[in-house]
Amino acid sequence: MGYQTKVQLIKRTNSEQWYINLPAQLAQAMEFEQSEPVEWFIEDKGTLALKRHNNPGSVLKAKTRSSIRVRKKVGLGDEAPSPVAVSTHA
Numbered sequence: 881m882g883y884q885t886k887v888q889l890i891k892r893t894n895s896e897q898w899y900i901n902l903p904a905q906l907a908q909a910m911e912f913e914q915s916e917p918v919e920w921f922i923e924d925k926g927t928l929a930l931k932r933h934n935n936p937g938s939v940l941k942a943k944t945r946s947s948i949r950v951r952k953k954v955g956l957g958d959e960a961p962s963p964v965a966v967s968t969h970a
Contacts, residue, residue, distance in 0.1 A: 911936055 883903040890897045902912070921929040
């Protein structure tokens with residue numbers, strides 16, 4: 881499910897400022913904090929990516945003691961699996 885928003889432009893005498901607002905539902909679901917540093921990346925002219933500097937991590941990938949014990953018993957070690965990059969285009 882996506883959230884639509886509009887690009888806004890504020891023109892001043894000597895400058896202009898472009899804004900893209902993050903919908904509240906999305907910010908809350910991502911657990912953003914006020915003044916949290918983020919960085920924009922241009923993937924291509926149709927994809928703009930936002931990277932968090934303080935990534936809270938995945939709840940689903942959280943390790944428990946029992947999962948670490950099972951991984952060691954079968955000889956997998958306790959390293960986490962490599963992340964998978966996913967690209968979505970509307």
